[in-house]
Amino acid sequence: MTTSTERPDQTSATLPAGETHEVTNQPPPHAPYDAAADAALLEGLHREGAGWAEADVRRLGQLAGSEEAQRWAEEANRFEPELRTVDRYGNRIDEVEFHPSWHHLMRTSVAEGGAGAAWVDPRPGAHVARTAGGLAWQHTEAGHGCPITMTYAVVPALRHQPDLAAIYEPGLTSRVYDPGLRVPTEKRGLLAGMGMTEKQGGSDVRTNSTIATPTAEPGVFTLTGHKWFTSAPMCDVFLVLAQAPGGLSCFLVPRILPDGTRNAFRIVRLKDKLGNRSNASSEPEFDGTVAWLVGEQGRGVKTIIEMVSCTRLDCVTGSAGMMRKALVEAGHHVQHRAAFGKTLIDQPLMRNVVADLAIESEAATTLALRLAGAADRGIRGDEGEQAFRRIATAIGKYWVTKRGAAFTAEAMECFGGNGYVEDSGMPRLYREAPLNSIWEGSGNVNALDVLRALGKEPDSLDALMGELALSAGGDARLDAAVGRLGAALGDLDSIEVRARGLVEQMALVLQGSLLVRHAPAAVADAFCASRLDGQGGLAFGTLPAGTDFTAILDRALPEGS
Structure with missing residues (x-):
């Protein structure tokens, strides 16, 4: 800024107003760009047997690099999820609220087959196509990929219990994103999470202390315990490890029970993490939580x-x-x-x-x-x-x-x-x-x-x-x-x-x-x-x-x- 005492021959005194704010030697905005314009990605897609998916991967790459999707990514991380433990009347609800951009990212991932759809796609290379799409869509943001990945991964585990797979797999393999806690069988699409680790053991899941108590109904248990790191608590169902009478076992825990009541799934807090800010990672407590056995007792791992x-x-x-x-x-x-x-x-x-x-x-x-x-x-x-x-x-x-x-x-x-x-x-x-x-x-x-x-x-x-x-x-x-x-x-x-x-x-x-x-x-x-x-x-x-x-x-x- 010039002052009245500066000599008129000084350069600063003769600069046109605003010239100090001229922007030079800065790159232009990057978006839009093609996130699938990657020779290694496209060549690998064909080499591994999913060349038939190239048009879809390219389309997804264009969307990932768009100004709109890049904005979704930024907003989903800037406006972090918020825990609502009770409603306005004091009723326990244990829900997590997300910014609309999170839902846009989720809706796209599910629709493009990033969740469980590959498991019901008969075409050879379906899982390769999913991975290639994920490589392109990763140009948006990683946090929403957590529930997408878990939903994908739950399907083969659930198939160890065919009667449960018959009930839940159609929703888990759907391409419809249907958020909100409702009876799973009444939804057009489901998301799955996992509750494995506990504070005393971490990766050493055999030290888990959550207890599974059998009920009078065969295959149905109630859980009591505390999980240390359970991401995406807004999911519809969870696979959980707990100690049954027969040893460490795997259980399916729905947030909403078949009769429409809320299962006991009390969220203590959301983790304050270094990154992955868009994704809600939680500590749930189980207290009489209803769960269904998946696989054999003692064979949870x-x-x-x-x-x-x-x-x-x-x-x-x-x-x-x-x-x-x-x-x-x-x-x-x-x-x-x-x-x-x-x-x-x-x-x-x-x-x-x-x-x-x-x-x-x-x-x-x-x-x-x-x-x-x-x-x-x-x-x-x-x-x-x-x-x-x-x-x-x-x-x-x-x-x-x-x-x-x-x-x-x-x-x-x-x-x-x-x-x-x-x-x-x-x-x-x-x-x-x-x-x-x-x-x-x-x-x-x-x-x-x-x-x-x-x-x-x-x-x-x-x-x-x-x-x-x-x-x-x-x-x-x-x-x-x-x-x-x-x-x-x-x-x-x-x-x-x-x-x-x-x-x-x-x-x-x-x-x-x-x-x-x-x-x-x-x-x-x-x-x-x-x-x-x-x-x-x-x-x-x-x-x-x-x-x-x-x-x-x-x-x-x-x-x-």
């Missing part, structure tokens, strides 16, 4: 194993989709922002950083779709794919979700200070990034699960090694890394303390094998050089000189991204 495999796949998908979202946002910024006389993307070191992120994103996406293909074929009876799925899903869950947080931080750094500001959208991604490595078993749990598969299900290791053999001779660095993995697997001394390093090796050679077979030479070569041959560093942006940055960036950042 066995009953939910298939469900865990499904939710872990979605953790991989969620992190891979979030990486891609962070990459295209960073790519858009560096393509339009200039510094030191060049657009950022034309600066050699920035090209290295973004290309390195692009390689990581492609490796994560390719693995997620391979896991989805294994799930689809395994569900349809392919025993080899089921064995591969058993070990590879835990490997992918461990590694891809771990990489998500570091990836998002690096993508945010591409913006400089602009990326640290809330309205850039990057802080929301950054807060969200660690969740998938914690949910459905933290890193240690998944690493130990891989060891368990090696010890108890040796066919899963055979399936993994068979997968790696498909790329034999394709790259000497990959072959050497596979050889080192074989030696490490042969050394059982202190294997538990080495579990993380071992699973990391497995993940990298599996991703390398997939890229050598399916990705362009520039991508595969850079991955093997930096991840398997020791030519790169631990930080992103350390790809070796001679990397074909142009080919990598042209593939990862199509025009308009």
Whole structure:
């Protein structure tokens, strides 16, 4: 601002009013954009047997990148869910209110088959199509994906009790979003949640103390206890673990009973979380809560194993989709922002950083779709794919979700200070990034699960090694890394303390094998050089000189991204 005492020849005194507020060298708004404009996504969709879904995935990608859907994502997180324990008269209701944008996101996810619809779709590749759609839709926001994932994962567990599946599966596999607590059989669509962990045990669910007491009606129990982390309490039904007379067992708990009365489901509080703010995560108390046995008494963990495999796949998908979202946002910024006389993307070191992120994103996406293909074929009876799925899903869950947080931080750094500001959208991604490595078993749990598969299900290791053999001779660095993995697997001394390093090796050679077979030479070569041959560093942006940055960036950042 000028003052009357400044000399008239000073520049500030002659500036036209408002010129100090001229905006230059800032990127244009990114939305609308096509979230499905991803070569790795579309190629994997076809390769894994769901090419028939490309038009739907592309349409969903256009919607995900629209101004409207991006606004839904922002608003669903800014206006957080609110707990209403009682109504105006003091009656206990234990309901959660959401912003309309949350409902828009949910309605779209359910309509597009993100919940349980794949289980009743007879087309080969239906589960791959769901994963591909999830990768594109992940460009909106992750919180609403929690009830979507749980609804998907509950179906195979519920099938352990055919009489209950017959009642609830039509609603769980519906493409209709029908919010509100009513008798489940009177609704056009249902959502499902899970109540597994308790405050004293966390992942060690065998220490659960919630008690299930049999009633006079066969298969019907009442529950007494407190769950520590139950997301999406507004769902219609929940699968819950509790201690029955026969041991730890799985139960179905509806919020509304068949006679229309409210089941005892008292929400103590909603968790105040680092991220995932749009999603209500709660602590419910059960006090005479009516529940139906799912599967056999004492076989609760066995009953939910298939469900865990499904939710872990979605953790991989969620992190891979979030990486891609962070990459295209960073790519858009560096393509339009200039510094030191060049657009950022034309600066050699920035090209290295973004290309390195692009390689990581492609490796994560390719693995997620391979896991989805294994799930689809395994569900349809392919025993080899089921064995591969058993070990590879835990490997992918461990590694891809771990990489998500570091990836998002690096993508945010591409913006400089602009990326640290809330309205850039990057802080929301950054807060969200660690969740998938914690949910459905933290890193240690998944690493130990891989060891368990090696010890108890040796066919899963055979399936993994068979997968790696498909790329034999394709790259000497990959072959050497596979050889080192074989030696490490042969050394059982202190294997538990080495579990993380071992699973990391497995993940990298599996991703390398997939890229050598399916990705362009520039991508595969850079991955093997930096991840398997020791030519790169631990930080992103350390790809070796001679990397074909142009080919990598042209593939990862199509025009308009």
